[in-house]
Amino acid sequence: MQLTVNGTEHDVDVEPEMPLLWVLRDELNITGPKYGCGIAQCGACTVHIDGMAVRSCQLAVGDVAGGVITTIEGLGQPESLHAVQEAWIENQVAQCGYCQSGQIMQAASFLDFNPAPTDDDIDAAMSGNLCRCGTYPRIRAAVHAAAKKMQEV
Ligand code: FES
């Protein structure tokens, strides 16, 4: 099966029912997306398919093989971070960090569809991405900051 991940084509020999998260982590060694709940309830495994945030723990790889898959590793590069990544660093959002790649991927996709969100918009969009460290106030501040950066570009 052919998969395009972060701009690179991969040939993977897996069953089509295998969850995308397993393929990314165990077959391709792309470990930014995390395993949290495994039942699409926490958001730790969030990646983009064709720009849309999705939960890779509950997506069969065979159903998404034709899509453009992006993980946190492909969102930006160290020398040219995505605006959301810059805002995350500037706001020192992460605590333990485990949920944060999912949070960033969710935020980046959300801002593509809502470039000038209110607090309520952000809370609604991010509420499904759980953070056991309770970084929600900093997530909200960073999403606002990223929105501003993206509008300035
Ligand atoms: S691990 Fe996928 S939503 Fe929790």
Ligand code: FES
């Ligand atoms: S930063 Fe620890 S779970 Fe979110």
